[in-house]
Amino acid sequence: MTTTNGKVCEICLVSRPMVKRPKTGQKVCKECFFQLFESEVHFTIVSNRLFRRGEKVAIGASGGKDSTVLAHVMKTLNERYDYGLELHLLSIDEGISGYRDDSLETVKRNQLQYGLPLTVLGYGELYGWTMDEIVKSVGRKNNCTFCGVFRRQALDRGAAALGVDHIVTGHNADDIAETVLMNVLRGDVARLERCTEIVTKGPEEVLEEDGEDQACSGGGGSSGGSGIRRSKPFKYAYEKEIVMYAYFKKLDYFSTECIYSPNAYRGYARTFLKDLESVRPSSIIDIIRSGESLKVGGEKLGKRPELGLCQRCGYISSNQLCKACLLLEGLNKGRPLLGIKNERSRYSKQEDEQGERGVGRKIPMWQGVKK
Ligand code: SF4
Ligand code: ZN
Secondary structure, eight states: OOOOOOOSSSSSSSSSSOOTTTTTEEEHHHHHHHHHHHHHHHHHHHHHOOOTTTOOOEEEEEHHHHHHHHHHHHHHHHHHHHHHHHHHEEEOOOOOOHHHHHHHHHHHEEEEEEEEEEEEEHHHHHHHHOHHHHHHHHSSSSHHHHHHHHHHHHHHHHHHHHHHOEEEEEHHHHHHHHHHHHHHHHHHHHHHHHHTEEEEOSOOOOTTTTTGGSSTTTTGGSSSSSSSSSEETTTOOOOOHHHHHHHTTOOOOOOOOTTTOOHHHHHHHHHHHHHHHHOOOTTTHHHHHHHHHHHOOOGOOOOOOEEEEEEEEOEEEEEOOOHHHHHHHHTTTTTTTSSSGGGGGGGGHHHHHHTTOOOOSSOOOOOOOOO
């Protein structure tokens, strides 16, 4: 490591240092910071062989800092290193007034700023319910379970319609370290082993009591249920550095929190992580590395459920109905707890007898990735 008198950048030894990197403590100038940040993401991409040349990739874009920086960096690296990717922005409109409507305006500006095509798919259009309506019906306790399950399918369906079978999301190192901590605190060994994966493909069982895991920064929404790959190029990027990058690059992003954010259990894990980071900046990476090294075997992992197709919408599911169809049916019947907690186990006895009568609006049949 180079040491200087603090008056010049530790990398180029010429310019004035503007940034003390949270990740390493290095004092660097703006230009060297950009270069380091981008090179580290490039290294993550290349060393994990995230992309194939000619691949179409959808960037899950919310208008927030992570996905805005991701779109900017993906575009920059695709051009600089000639990855040969066809990039799209894909946004999900959950229908949260005063939050998502404003953040989508940011994505629309990003579309023009970065020259990338944008597709927006709304919960209202796909499920017949917006999050505002869902919260009115279910209250503020399980809202993120609905939102997370619906987002996961909406992203897959949006990508499939675009002919895209790879989605990148802006989950950063802090999000992943938090998820590792939460899985440790809950004793969820099966997820502990999987939550640090940089690429996920294939179905992920959505468990009960998942409300917060489904929330925006949760790892729960990171697996495709359809064979569409999901990857996280920012797996090792610190949140603080993403904020600095956005700030110094003057990127246009939306910084307000969701008005329905639960902020409970994950919030404690977040605060704990920030406290750890303040005394030992490497804590975030250390926690991720710990998660990566864990191999839990034997009975603890349990048997992974067998997979089939949802009988109603054709999406991959380990049950008769996928979670989204079950949640939607509950909403339509005025029984929003149907897909949550023990209500699901009663499903086969009661609802089966009624067949498809009274199910209400259904999710369109899954057609797979459009070729
Ligand atoms: Fe949806 Fe919850 Fe995220 Fe709000 S915080 S957008 S309700 S998952
Ligand atoms: Zn279904």
